[in-house]
Amino acid sequence: MELPVLNEKPAATGGCSASSCGTTDDQLSHLSDDIREKVQNHPCYSEDAHHYFARMHVAVAPACNIQCHYCNRKYDCANESRPGVVSELLTPDQAVKKTMAVAANIPQMTVLGIAGPGDPLANPERTFETFRRLSEEAPDIKLCVSTNGLALPAAVEELSKHNIDHVTITINCVDPEVGAKIYPWIFWENRRIKGKKGAKILIEQQQKGLEMLVAKGILVKVNSVMIPGVNDKHLAEVSKIVKEKGAFLHNVMPLIAEAEHGTFYGVMGQRGPNPEELQALQDSCSGDMNMMRHCRQCRADAVGMLGEDRGDEFTMDKIETMEIDYQAAMEKRKVIHQAITEEMNSKRAAKATAAEQFAAEEKLTTRPVLMAVATSGQGLINMHFGHAKEFLIYEASPEGVRFISHRKTELYCSGDSACGEAETALQRTIRTLEGCEAVLCSKVGYEPWDMLEQAGIAPNGEHAMEPIEEAVMAVYKEMAAAGKLEEVSDQQRASA
Amino acid sequence: MSLKIIESCVNCYACEPLCPSKAIYMSKTHFKINAKKCTECEDDFAEPQCASICPIEGAILDALNVPLNPPGSLTGIPPERMAEVMAELQAH
Numbered sequence: 001m002e003l004p005v006l007n008e009k010p011a012a013t014g015g016c017s018a019s020s021c022g023t024t025d026d027q028l029s030h031l032s033d034d035i036r037e038k039v040q041n042h043p044c045y046s047e048d049a050h051h052y053f054a055r056m057h058v059a060v061a062p063a064c065n066i067q068c069h070y071c072n073r074k075y076d077c078a079n080e081s082r083p084g085v086v087s088e089l090l091t092p093d094q095a096v097k098k099t100m101a102v103a104a105n106i107p108q109m110t111v112l113g114i115a116g117p118g119d120p121l122a123n124p125e126r127t128f129e130t131f132r133r134l135s136e137e138a139p140d141i142k143l144c145v146s147t148n149g150l151a152l153p154a155a156v157e158e159l160s161k162h163n164i165d166h167v168t169i170t171i172n173c174v175d176p177e178v179g180a181k182i183y184p185w186i187f188w189e190n191r192r193i194k195g196k197k198g199a200k201i202l203i204e205q206q207q208k209g210l211e212m213l214v215a216k217g218i219l220v221k222v223n224s225v226m227i228p229g230v231n232d233k234h235l236a237e238v239s240k241i242v243k244e245k246g247a248f249l250h251n252v253m254p255l256i257a258e259a260e261h262g263t264f265y266g267v268m269g270q271r272g273p274n275p276e277e278l279q280a281l282q283d284s285c286s287g288d289m290n291m292m293r294h295c296r297q298c299r300a301d302a303v304g305m306l307g308e309d310r311g312d313e314f315t316m317d318k319i320e321t322m323e324i325d326y327q328a329a330m331e332k333r334k335v336i337h338q339a340i341t342e343e344m345n346s347k348r349a350a351k352a353t354a355a356e357q358f359a360a361e362e363k364l365t366t367r368p369v370l371m372a373v374a375t376s377g378q379g380l381i382n383m384h385f386g387h388a389k390e391f392l393i394y395e396a397s398p399e400g401v402r403f404i405s406h407r408k409t410e411l412y413c414s415g416d417s418a419c420g421e422a423e424t425a426l427q428r429t430i431r432t433l434e435g436c437e438a439v440l441c442s443k444v445g446y447e448p449w450d451m452l453e454q455a456g457i458a459p460n461g462e463h464a465m466e467p468i469e470e471a472v473m474a475v476y477k478e479m480a481a482a483g484k485l486e487e488v489s490d491q492q493r494a495s496a
Numbered sequence: 497m498s499l500k501i502i503e504s505c506v507n508c509y510a511c512e513p514l515c516p517s518k519a520i521y522m523s524k525t526h527f528k529i530n531a532k533k534c535t536e537c538e539d540d541f542a543e544p545q546c547a548s549i550c551p552i553e554g555a556i557l558d559a560l561n562v563p564l565n566p567p568g569s570l571t572g573i574p575p576e577r578m579a580e581v582m583a584e585l586q587a588h
Contacts, residue, residue, distance in 0.1 A: 063510035073551040
């Protein structure tokens with residue numbers, strides 16, 4: 001069976017269209033071999049790796065040196081975990097212990113990140129002590145750090161000394177006018193500096209830090225938060241600039257702003273983007289730049305595969321009781337990682353062959369369709385509709401299948417008798433699938449089946465355990481053959 | 497003369513390393529300031545360092561119990577808007 005995946009070889013063929021380039025799991029293929037080597041098993045950087053490999057964050061860095069309008073240090077919010085309330089703030093010593101325990105128990109773990117809850121580089125001692133010890137005691141774990149960039153230039157030298165080859169900088173703007181609407185203040189040279197002046201310094205430091213990291217050969221990913229009416233029109237420019245400076249991946253994330261988070265944006269009624277707006281912006285930013293679309297905006301203390309959080313299994317009191325033989329764990333990890341890499345490589349090869357076949361086939365001329373997929377990893381349709389905490393959204397078109405985004409949902413099927421609430425939760429789930437015309441999962445119950453159909457979303461459990469892209473294309477072709485999709489002219493497709 | 501940290505402190509640690517007099521210390525519920533050591537940064541900095549990095553409005557008070565970062569000053573949220581939204585949330 002053919003496996004039509006776009007852009008298997010964008011670098012070799014060149015000239016692929018802006019709307020499709022760099023969006024599949026082979027988004028990294030234009031990179032040099034050494035960079036690809038660095039990211040191929042990194043769940044946050046490689047879209048196909050995120051189906052196989054796990055990551056964790058340790059919350060050692062509570063302090064921050066700037067204020068963002070989407071963050072509130074006072075309350076727990078969806079973007080971060082606040083020290084002492086939702087997560088355990090760890091000392092570097094505890095962080096090392098926790099990392100070793102998780103790496104021994106979740107052998108798929110490849111990456112340890114420090115991402116706050118404040119800014120890691122505003123906590124240089126805690127951050128660097130953790131990195132220094134881990135690069136000695138757990139040399140097989142990749143280290144990465146996420147920063148707002150204000151203290152970055154001063155930290156580049158120290159960063160380059162450790163086992164760190166990835167840095168993420170959050171860059172929401174390159175214009176201080178825009179910046180003043182996102183950052184009310186920064187703390188710089190012993191003063192709180194407000195407004196445009198503060199934003200200007202932050203932007204300068206971010207750009208300088210980006211250039212310095214690239215010069216050192218450290219990979220840089222840029223995160224941007226899309227804030228409608230504030231920086232949405234500006235982010236294509238940001239994308240262009242950071243790409244020119246050598247950032248290898250751009251991740252545009254939607255703003256999360258609810259009044260109960262107590263953030264400026266939440267309280268002032270600033271809305272977040274809807275999925276269509278986000279997708280349109282990601283497409284306009286893409287060009288020949290890699291866009292990252294599988295980000296889960298995970299917490300500063302997340303543990304496990306992207307999209308899951310196993311933090312509860314690894315609280316400090318539980319870790320204290322665990323006996324860890326890291327040497328043995330490291331050997332076991334090596335074998336498991338090898339096997340996963342082989343599996344990924346053989347799947348990549350199969351996809352490349354299938355893509356060639358697909359390219360040789362006569363093309364459909366039907367319009368594109370969005371489909372939702374329930375998966376727990378391995379790139380397979382292997383999850384029950386009611387168990388899915390999130391759905392991956394794919395677009396099928398005559399050009400092939402591309403990954404678009406993920407959408408989180410609340411679990412409605414709790415397995416107990418809490419059925420009174422189930423209906424509204426199910427309705428909510430269905431609402432999150434708006435715009436999709438089919439949902440592929442391993443199984444769907446009768447009740448959601450009917451409701452999905454009523455909502456115009458075709459439930460489909462026929463492709464259980466099949467590779468996602470293959471199944472999505474098969475369903476697309478069935479829809480086309482059944483005459484459910486209108487024809488689109490070449491011209492319309494070109495402008496789509 | 498001394499500044500004071502009150503219970504709305506969220507233990508973010510940001511102030512502690514900045515204090516030139518080493519007057520800030522971690523305590524059971526939140527960070528505190530040793531009144532004997534605190535100089536309000538006089539002779540060291542133009543502005544008290546703890547209050548200059550603290551992200552929580554109202555968490556640091558001066559000797560007269562006046563907040564150095566009054567409501568609205570850091571977040572930009574007008575206090576009346578905050579009150580309105582909080583009242584609305586509680587009503588639900």
